[in-house]
Amino acid sequence: MRQAASLLADDDPSDDAAPRRPSTFLNAVALGNVGSGKSAVLNSLIGHPVLPTGENGATRAPIVVDLQRDPGLSTKSIVLQIDSKSQQVSSSALRHSLQDRLSKATGPGRSRTDEIYLKLRTSTAPPLKLIDLPGIDQRVIDDSTINEFAGHNDAILIVVIPAMQAPEVASSRALKLARDIDPEGTRTIGVLSKIDQAASDAKTVACVQAILSNKGPRTAAEIEWVALIGQSVAIASAQSGSVGSENSLETAWRAEAESLKSILTTAPQNKLGRIALVDTIAKQIRKRMKVRLPNLLSGFRASLR
Numbered sequence: 597m598r599q600a601a602s603l604l605a606d607d608d609p610s611d612d613a614a615p616r617r618p619s620t621f622l623n624a625v626a627l628g629n630v631g632s633g634k635s636a637v638l639n640s641l642i643g644h645p646v647l648p649t650g651e652n653g654a655t656r657a658p659i660v661v662d663l664q665r666d667p668g669l670s671t672k673s674i675v676l677q678i679d680s681k682s683q684q685v686s687s688s689a690l691r692h693s694l695q696d697r698l699s700k701a702t703g704p705g706r707s708r709t710d711e712i713y714l715k716l717r718t719s720t721a722p723p724l725k726l727i728d729l730p731g732i733d734q735r736v737i738d739d740s741t742i743n744e745f746a747g748h749n750d751a752i753l754i755v756v757i758p759a760m761q762a763p764e765v766a767s768s769r770a771l772k773l774a775r776d777i778d779p780e781g782t783r784t785i786g787v788l789s790k791i792d793q794a795a796s797d798a799k800t801v802a803c804v805q806a807i808l809s810n811k812g813p814r815t816a817a818e819i820e821w822v823a824l825i826g827q828s829v830a831i832a833s834a835q836s837g838s839v840g841s842e843n844s845l846e847t848a849w850r851a852e853a854e855s856l857k858s859i860l861t862t863a864p865q866n867k868l869g870r871i872a873l874v875d876t877i878a879k880q881i882r883k884r885m886k887v888r889l890p891n892l893l894s895g896f897r898a899s900l901r
């Protein structure tokens with residue numbers, strides 16, 4: 597069993613001296629420039645606009661959101677777990693408290709311990725641990741922080757690139773970084789965000805569609821891509837506040853997929869929207885497990901000798 601445990605703890609089972617780290621199998625880390633839409637993409641996964649976005653909500657310290665799926669909750673509920681206590685909270689209250697903590701986390705002498713951690717239960721989110729990092733072009737984040745969350749382990753790398761920058765995808769730093777960390781692309785996913793902003797720009801739309809069909813530049817063609825309007829979830833949440841409809845999220849995902857379809861008319865439909873993103877992440881996790889399985893099995897065999 598130790599081999600199994602060490603496999604899930606990302607260690608080389610043959611290396612007894614390897615430090616024991618917690619498993620990163622179901623982690624997903626957002627990588628991208630400042631303002632590329634990382635927090636909005638993660639909010640879309642959560643199903644609630646919990647993470648601060650925009651200029652006043654710039655992510656200035658890593659935020660780790662440990663998600664547990666609880667199908668028993670209503671689609672509008674978020675339960676915050678602190679130790680053994682749980683408390684129902686609203687997404688806006690959570691967002692404001694995170695914003696508050698972020699503004700305090702940016703002083704001089706920051707350290708790794710300044711990461712913000714929260715554990716949430718919802719009926720909308722996949723059981724993942726999401727890591728919202730500051731933009732990689734931000735001063736507060738260095739290579740060691742990125743490596744801490746994204747390197748040498750099984751975390752899914754979500755590279756977020758705004759649609760308007762699709763024509764320059766080949767020179768994206770986030771994509772290069774992901775390729776350095778995961779050269780085979782077995783745990784990288786590309787997200788073309790803010791598709792709505794590209795709607796009237798035919799050249800950009802063509803680029804986006806090429807990338808989605810893996811016909812873009814070679815560096816981009818080797819990974820799976822999804823197109824998203826990350827803002828949909830914030831809009832749905834604001835609307836559900838006034839309308840109070842239980843199904844507003846599903847309506848929002850459908851509306852997002854419809855808008856995406858109307859903008860990206862020739863793109864494969866299984867690459868569009870939040871549902872496509874969740875599917876693609878699940879697919880990558882399965883792929884990653886297959887890559888790691890032989891390791892686990894050889895570890896077991898070694899222990900029989």
Ligand SMILES: Nc1nc2c(ncn2[C@@H]2O[C@H](COP(=O)(O)OP(=O)(O)OP(=O)(O)O)[C@@H](O)[C@H]2O)c(=O)[nH]1
Pocket residue numbers: 628629630631632633634635636637648649650651653654655656729730731789790791792793824825826827828
């Ligand atoms: N129109 C549109 N705007 C979006 C979309 N996604 C995000 N935005 C906006 O883009 C801005 C930046 O989004 P964030 O999610 O904060 O970007 P980020 O990458 O987390 O930024 P940092 O944390 O500062 O690195 C915000 O004002 C969002 O509201 C989208 O799909 N469409």
Ligand SMILES: [Mg+2]
Pocket residue numbers: 634635636648649653654655728729730
């Ligand atoms: Mg952010």
